Amino acid sequence: MAHSAHSGNVRSAFIILLYLLIQNMYCFAEESSNRLFRIAQVKYSIEGKTKISALEKDLSWDLDRIFSSVYQLDAYLQKQRQQLINKKVFKSVLTNYHVVNSEGLILDIEVIVDLEDSWTxxxxxxxxxxxxxxxxxxxxxxxxxxxxxxxxxxxxxxxxxxxxxxxxxxxxxxxxxxxxxxxxxxxxxxxxxxxxxxxxxxxxxxxxxxxxxxxxxxxxxxxxxxxxxxxxxxxxxxxxxxxxxxxxxxxxxxxxxxxxxxxxxxxxxxxxxxxxxxxxxxxxxxxxxxxxxxxxxxxxxxxxxxxxxxxxxxxxxxxxxxxxxxxxxxxxxxxxxxxxxxxxxxxxxxxxxxxxxxxxxxxxxxxxxxxxxxxxxxxxxxxxxxxxxxxxxxxxxxxxxxxxxxxxxxxxxxxxxxxxxxxxxxxxxxxxxxxx
The missing domain is CATH 2.40.160.50 (membrane protein fhac: a member of the omp85/tpsb transporter family)
Known part of the structure; x- marks a missing residue:
């Protein structure tokens, strides 16, 4: 009986934890969908010789653009990433971002571009x-x-x-x-x-x-x-x-x-x-x-x-x-x-x-x-x-x-x-x- 009660408590705790996690994810998605985004800065992590100045000129980041949804932001970052992939000079191209300022209606984000040069x-x-x-x-x-x-x-x-x-x-x-x-x-x-x-x-x-x-x-x-x-x-x-x-x-x-x-x-x-x-x-x-x-x-x-x-x-x-x-x-x-x-x-x-x-x-x-x-x-x-x-x-x-x-x-x-x-x-x- 004690074992059954213990198993029931574990299941209940797991269900509650899962519920809270889903609720938080939903709240974040709902909050994100109601917020605007702006790229505040871009940082590069480069394994190789590629110069940041060359990347900046080629990518021409639109730092004045306001993105109306996280989906619009993701699409823009994917376009920038694909532009680098198409050059066929990198072993890998990764992009990610995080919020650096959440005050006000517009969320300012920092984009990180992670590159690994190939032998060219x-x-x-x-x-x-x-x-x-x-x-x-x-x-x-x-x-x-x-x-x-x-x-x-x-x-x-x-x-x-x-x-x-x-x-x-x-x-x-x-x-x-x-x-x-x-x-x-x-x-x-x-x-x-x-x-x-x-x-x-x-x-x-x-x-x-x-x-x-x-x-x-x-x-x-x-x-x-x-x-x-x-x-x-x-x-x-x-x-x-x-x-x-x-x-x-x-x-x-x-x-x-x-x-x-x-x-x-x-x-x-x-x-x-x-x-x-x-x-x-x-x-x-x-x-x-x-x-x-x-x-x-x-x-x-x-x-x-x-x-x-x-x-x-x-x-x-x-x-x-x-x-x-x-x-x-x-x-x-x-x-x-x-x-x-x-x-x-x-x-x-x-x-x-x-x-x-x-x-x-x-x-x-x-x-x-x-x-x-x-x-x-x-x-x-x-x-x-x-x-x-x-x-x-x-x-x-x-x-x-x-x-x-x-x-x-x-x-x-x-x-x-x-x-x-x-x-x-x-x-x-x-x-x-x-x-x-």
Missing amino acids: MIPLPIYTYDNNLGLIMGLGMDYKNVGGTLSDFDFSSYYSDTKSEITGNWTDFRIGSHLYDFRFNQLWETVKSTDSNGNIDLEYSYIQSEIRMSIEIPIIPWLNYSARPILRWPYSYSFMTNTTGESNSSFSRSGLNPAYNHIIEWDRVNWIGSLRQGINASIENELEYSTQNNQVILWLDGNFKTYIYTPIISYNLRVSSFYYYNDFKINAADRLRGVLDYKLSGEYGFFLNQNFPFNVVSMDKIGDLQLSPFIDIGYVGELAQDFTKKDIQYTTGLSIIVFPALLPSISLNIDTGINLQDTSETEISISSTLYF
Whole structure:
């Protein structure tokens, strides 16, 4: 009997304690829902080199905003956290907060951002293969978050039988509210194109030096405008084949050629582990003046990309097009995995690319192994030619992608595609960047 009475007392005490706990939680939630919130200060706990000044400029905390509910506050903090996650330079990003002043109607809170930097200076020996360029050998360096400033620098130098290149990019260095990029490029390239029968009717080589500066101007959240003045100097043209009926000079642009490139882009894509969710849309235009031919060359390029995430299998879609005036796009099959790039060239084109990525292996300390079947559809033509359905290209294939946990800023990709109109034609590409 004594044991039963003791058990009953314990149960009663537990029920009372649980009731008081639930009541307190309810009262706190009810009180919080009736209170306003304001971020009074932000503190950072950083394991690594990232500078607080760079974080402050990038995140631009709205310290004047009044949040009408705890849910609105949480949504804002999640947006700020996701902005850092999307940079792919941190092992972990955590945010939390606590009240520092509860007097009055507005609760002042202190936000704490907890960051752990990843290793971001990555020397990359380049030893890859591409059906278009053949064996590619060289050396590169990818340095994200340079000196903790959240700006990036990359350098690459490689050689192949048809293309050699030295490129340096310093991107996302911030002055005020604007982001700036600077690019230098030295290129040696062999250009090919084919006729309607698939035979090479044009082949030439040239050398080109280029410098470019870019400024990104925010318009509204997620919508930015970038202006890019460019100076190009192509020279040393050498023609091996030209049976197009056009003179060699019509393909040559020797001289110092100024250009202006600009792009307006909506980017609301978030990373969820090694997968993505969101929408990206852009329209890009470039005007170049050819001093040799005394003419203006214009091109337009439009892209719409959507990423739909599910825990089992995701869906990525890109719809894109281009148009050239006083010129044509070479290597226009670069948006079709399974058709060699030089096999298509033209004044306009339309493309649809679909990926179906899913993680096969996912290990926190090691990384993710991802498979991504794909289907590509595209058409490239000239204004003087009639559109025909038989010229639509269809390809399919598989991408194998590795995302190393210790190096979140890079991925290792092997894309293998097959041309469904000519199954003897395949394309293999090994790279460290995602296709789209």
